[in-house]
Amino acid sequence: MATNITFHPGAVMQDERAEHLGQKGATIWLTGLSASGKSTIATALEQHLLHKKLHSYRLDGDNIRFGLNKDLGFDQASRVENIRRIGEVSLLFSLSCSITLTAFISPYISDRDLARSLHEKHSPPIPFIEVFVDAPLDVVEQRDPKGLYKKARAGEIKDFTGVSAPYEAPAKPEIHIRTDEVDVKGAVAIIVEYLEKQGLIPA
Amino acid sequence: MATNITFHPGAVMQDERAEHLGQKGATIWLTGLSASGKSTIATALEQHLLHKKLHSYRLDGDNIRFGLNKDLGFDQASRVENIRRIGEVSLLFSLSCSITLTAFISPYISDRDLARSLHEKHSPPIPFIEVFVDAPLDVVEQRDPKGLYKKARAGEIKDFTGVSAPYEAPAKPEIHIRTDEVDVKGAVAIIVEYLEKQGLIPA
Numbered sequence: 534m535a536t537n538i539t540f541h542p543g544a545v546m547q548d549e550r551a552e553h554l555g556q557k558g559a560t561i562w563l564t565g566l567s568a569s570g571k572s573t574i575a576t577a578l579e580q581h582l583l584h585k586k587l588h589s590y591r592l593d594g595d596n597i598r599f600g601l602n603k604d605l606g607f608d609q610a611s612r613v614e615n616i617r618r619i620g621e622v623s624l625l626f627s628l629s630c631s632i633t634l635t636a637f638i639s640p641y642i643s644d645r646d647l648a649r650s651l652h653e654k655h656s657p658p659i660p661f662i663e664v665f666v667d668a669p670l671d672v673v674e675q676r677d678p679k680g681l682y683k684k685a686r687a688g689e690i691k692d693f694t695g696v697s698a699p700y701e702a703p704a705k706p707e708i709h710i711r712t713d714e715v716d717v718k719g720a721v722a723i724i725v726e727y728l729e730k731q732g733l734i735p736a
Numbered sequence: 737m738a739t740n741i742t743f744h745p746g747a748v749m750q751d752e753r754a755e756h757l758g759q760k761g762a763t764i765w766l767t768g769l770s771a772s773g774k775s776t777i778a779t780a781l782e783q784h785l786l787h788k789k790l791h792s793y794r795l796d797g798d799n800i801r802f803g804l805n806k807d808l809g810f811d812q813a814s815r816v817e818n819i820r821r822i823g824e825v826s827l828l829f830s831l832s833c834s835i836t837l838t839a840f841i842s843p844y845i846s847d848r849d850l851a852r853s854l855h856e857k858h859s860p861p862i863p864f865i866e867v868f869v870d871a872p873l874d875v876v877e878q879r880d881p882k883g884l885y886k887k888a889r890a891g892e893i894k895d896f897t898g899v900s901a902p903y904e905a906p907a908k909p910e911i912h913i914r915t916d917e918v919d920v921k922g923a924v925a926i927i928v929e930y931l932e933k934q935g936l937i938p939a
Contacts, residue, residue: 554789600827
């Protein structure tokens with residue numbers, strides 16, 4: 534039986550955890566229109582961090598909408614609750630010293646600001662890095678990999694962000710990436726450089 | 737700017753993640769009466785794993801009830817939803833290759849079985865290790881660090897597990913610890929040994 538059990542009374546402090554694990558936690562909140570490149574960038578960034586042996590986890594529609602938030606619909610209250618829960622879970626992941634990536638359209642400033650405030654009002658505050666994944670509507674509408682814009686234009690999808698529902702662009706995102714001008718590799722490099730400069734990951 | 741960005745198309749596979757990070761994920765679900773020792777064991781186990789530079793995170797009342805689940809009350813539907821969400825979040829943490837610890841009374845077999853099924857029905861399945869943190873009622877009632885049993889006996893707290901609400905003991909927990917017979921160090925050693933034998937953490 535293991536005999537080398539060491540511990541002290543009380544919960545693990547945040548700086549103690551970061552020291553043991555050699556990394557700090559942070560939430561990288563990607564926001565932008567459908568087909569702007571959020572999931573592609575998040576997936577590539579997650580891989581890059583894992584290759585560096587850094588813990589990172591990506592929350593997106595696939596693992597949230599069919600799991601934690603499968604009880605939620607698409608009415609306004611559900612929309613707010615959807616983003617609130619994602620904000621809470623991303624905070625928990627970042628507290629565990631993971632680089633947490635979220636890839637949701639999250640079109641409303643108020644919803645994103647709630648997620649931010651959960652991080653910034655935490656004691657100690659946890660970095661919340663809002664990344665505006667930006668491409669003009671006509672560009673994403675031409676990409677339209679799932680045919681969603683076409684359906685929205687045909688009226689088959691209601692309240693579709695950019696077509697029949699607003700997208701409120703971030704006023705002061707920590708990072709602004711134009712995906713019609715920068716490729717995936719370039720986008721990942723921009724975020725990695727930011728994380729390094731902030732001392733969140735080793736340079 | 738970072739120029740060594742590497743990635744492949746598509747999401748990170750579970751075995752790829754485990755290989756990069758040098759650890760697998762698993763959920764260790766502690767269940768037992770109030771004051772049975774769940775939080776104490778979870779806190780000590782978390783510290784032990786962090787000292788070994790293994791990612792681990794503990795979900796408990798403090799970080800769940802005041803965050804993700806602060807919208808929930810204590811009626812039966814809320815109780816089920818509380819454990820469902822904890823099950824979903826612990827699955828996400830374990831998918832990120834963290835050793836995830838949950839410390840909730842979780843008195844009902846059906847609730848715990850739902851949490852288990854989320855893990856075991858996932859593709860690939862994620863280990864779900866139910867730990868029965870067991871001490872006789874008269875022992876925990878004597879400990880009563882927060883005076884909750886006293887209040888429950890006085891009728892000041894309703895539906896209190898073990899006093900005025902049932903505790904359904906696990907029929908076949910992966911691990912059974914009698915905390916009136918084993919101290920915290922011993923309890924942690926039992927769980928660590930199990931994790932090592934299962935190949936979930938390095939021996």
